[in-house]
Amino acid sequence: MKVFLWIVIGGGIFFALPSTMYLAVFKGIFGRVKLPEPDLKVWCRGDEALETLYCEALEEFKALRFRDVTIEAFDGKRLHGRYLNRENSKLMILAHGYRTRPEINFAPQIQDFLAQGFDLLLIDHRAHGQSQGLFGSMGSLEGRDVLSWIDWAPYEQVVVYGVSMGCAAVGHASGKIRDGKVRGLIMDCGFSNFYDELNYKCDLWKMKKTGFANAENLLAKLFLRVDLKENTASSLKRCKVPIFFIHGALDDEVPVQELYRQYEACASARQSLVIENAHHALAYAMGGERSRQAIRCFLEQCTG
Numbered sequence: 001m002k003v004f005l006w007i008v009i010g011g012g013i014f015f016a017l018p019s020t021m022y023l024a025v026f027k028g029i030f031g032r033v034k035l036p037e038p039d040l041k042v043w044c045r046g047d048e049a050l051e052t053l054y055c056e057a058l059e060e061f062k063a064l065r066f067r068d069v070t071i072e073a074f075d076g077k078r079l080h081g082r083y084l085n086r087e088n089s090k091l092m093i094l095a096h097g098y099r100t101r102p103e104i105n106f107a108p109q110i111q112d113f114l115a116q117g118f119d120l121l122l123i124d125h126r127a128h129g130q131s132q133g134l135f136g137s138m139g140s141l142e143g144r145d146v147l148s149w150i151d152w153a154p155y156e157q158v159v160v161y162g163v164s165m166g167c168a169a170v171g172h173a174s175g176k177i178r179d180g181k182v183r184g185l186i187m188d189c190g191f192s193n194f195y196d197e198l199n200y201k202c203d204l205w206k207m208k209k210t211g212f213a214n215a216e217n218l219l220a221k222l223f224l225r226v227d228l229k230e231n232t233a234s235s236l237k238r239c240k241v242p243i244f245f246i247h248g249a250l251d252d253e254v255p256v257q258e259l260y261r262q263y264e265a266c267a268s269a270r271q272s273l274v275i276e277n278a279h280h281a282l283a284y285a286m287g288g289e290r291s292r293q294a295i296r297c298f299l300e301q302c303t304g
Contacts, residue, residue: 022215029216030135030224032127038104045279053285057107064110066122071152073126074144080130081149084120090303091155092118095146096125097164097281098138105163108285112292116299118159123149125166137226138194139165143172143235150179157303161186163281164254168194171232171262174239184302185243186295189281191254192261195228200255233265242269244298246291248278271298 044050066082073079082102092113096102102122103110113120125142126133136142146169150158158181162170167190174185191197198213217228236243243266247259256274263272273294278286284295 022212022219025212026216026219026223030127030137030220032134032136033099035099035101035128038101043104044282047286050282050285054104054107057111058103060111061103061107064120066120068130069121069152071148073148075141077126077132079124079126079132079145079148081121081123083122084114086114086119088117088119089155090116090118090157090159091121091153093121093123093146093149093153093158093160095123095142095160095162095166095169096128097166098136099128100164100281101129105166105281106161109161109295112296116296119155121149121153125169135224136165137220137224138197138228139168139172139191139232140226140230141224142166142169143176146170146173147176150177150182153181156181158182159184159186159299159302161188162190163188164190166190168192168232172230172235174232174241174243174266174268175235175237177239177241182241184298185239185241186246186298187243187262188246188283189248189251189254189259190232190262191258192233192265193229193231197254198228204252232262236262236265237267239266239268242298242302243271244295245270245272246283246287246295247272247274248280248283248286249274249276250278251280253280 040051040054064084066084069081069083071079094102094106096105124131125136127136160170167187170185170187171190195213195217202212220226220228245259245263247256249256263270275283275287284291
């Protein structure tokens with residue numbers, strides 16, 4: 001009997017230790033954290049010219065007078081955004097990346113969009129900034145939130161621009177957009193599904209990938225009711241809104257192959273641009289006039 005008891009205890013410990021580890025990792029990946037102040041030197045990969053560009057863009061951003069807006073998500077959570085209303089007929093909704101601030105992802109773009117006659121809405125994803133939520137979902141639930149923000153927007157013409165996880169959110173939302181006021185989507189360096197992204201990171205970290213990704217997916221299903229294998233491709237196949245895809249060829253967070261996968265899946269009018277020297281979430285800034293001109297032309301085509 002004692003032997004049996006020790007077998008049961010030992011077996012419990014054997015299974016409990018990995019489970020505890022996976023739970024801790026799950027919380028570490030998906031849980032809310034307090035964001036530190038951004039280190040532009042790290043963000044810009046030591047590129048001094050790029051760092052100067054960001055510093056100047058952020059100073060211009062600080063001078064803008066946003067007002068806070070909130071909406072209720074499909075599950076009752078309060079979502080927060082910052083809204084700049086200059087009484088234009090066009091709105092740019094900006095969806096930031098994982099554990100970063102909208103102004104970091106979009107500082108270089110904002111003055112360009114203002115010059116093109118857009119009002120701005122910078123959203124905080126769930127479990128980020130001033131939005132509610134203890135956990136994010138890496139794109140799936142955020143996609144439903146993007147649809148809620150579109151419903152809120154009192155505009156004749158809306159464009160949604162997502163970076164990284166925000167791009168994944170836009171991808172998940174793309175096939176569900178039925179409102180004719182949405183004239184275009186910009187998808188910048190997003191992954192098609194987070195399960196494959198986890199496996200990609202495991203390869204980088206020399207970890208055994210399948211068991212880890214499966215465990216995290218099981219926890220996502222249990223706690224978030226989200227399947228990390230859910231692919232933006234299934235939504236893009238139903239998309240009717242023009243999309244501009246942009247990615248950096250040197251992206252080591254989300255490989256550039258993800259652009260090609262999603263571009264091929266997209267059923268709507270689409271364009272793409274790969275910036276050869278750009279790292280993750282830096283394609284617009286590092287692309288200089290090439291990326292600015294390409295997106296400017298896309299926006300003119302979409303909104304007139």
